[in-house]
Amino acid sequence: MVSGLINANPIIYEKKQRQQRSTQSLQGDEYTVEPIDQLEDPEHPYSLEELKVITEEAVEVNDQNSYVRVTFTPTVKHCSMAPIIGLCLRVKLLRSLPSRYKVDIRVAPGSHATEATVNKQLNDKERVAAALENPNLVVMVDECLAPSYD
Known part of the structure; x- marks a missing residue:
């Protein structure tokens, strides 16, 4: 039976134990503190x-x-979800960090078949803005960023 997943049996690693962190975001004239939650892979519950x-x-x-740079490594070289994962990372940082930060999202060198194309998509303001005008894509990003509870 074919599951339809690109990487049906990913390797699962243990999470590090760490203290809960939070970020500050400016809303009006006040700072609100929200917890940094996990991002989930769009294809797996991990x-x-x-x-x-x-x-x-x-x-x-x-x-x-x-300046913030995040380099991520897709689970497989041909991962079709790499642009979505990168977009989720970018949106989370844009929502969490003060606007003065420049955010750079990259696929780890040699980890994806179309690395240069994905990097170009994720770091082009116009492409990101256009992607976030797509209501279906925004729903997917919001689902990826939704808090998960262990």
Whole structure:
């Protein structure tokens, strides 16, 4: 029986134990604090951390220069969900960080068959804006960003 999944049996890694963190976002003249929750792979009920799509070491933050770079590794070289995963990461950061930050989302070098194309899509403001005008895509992104409870 074919499941229809691109990677039906991914390797699952253990999550790191860490303290709950939060981010601040400006709403009006007040800061609100919201917890940073897990992102889930659109294809599996596992977190991106459990699939090693994203790791702490793959997140670079330069607060002085207001710059964040996230490098993610799809579970398979031909993952059709790579642009969606990258878009979810970008949207989460844009919603969580102050607007002064430049966000750079990248596929890990050599980890995807169309790495250059995916990187170009994820870092082109006009393409991202156009993608977020698609109501079906926005629903998918919001589902990916919905809190999950262990």
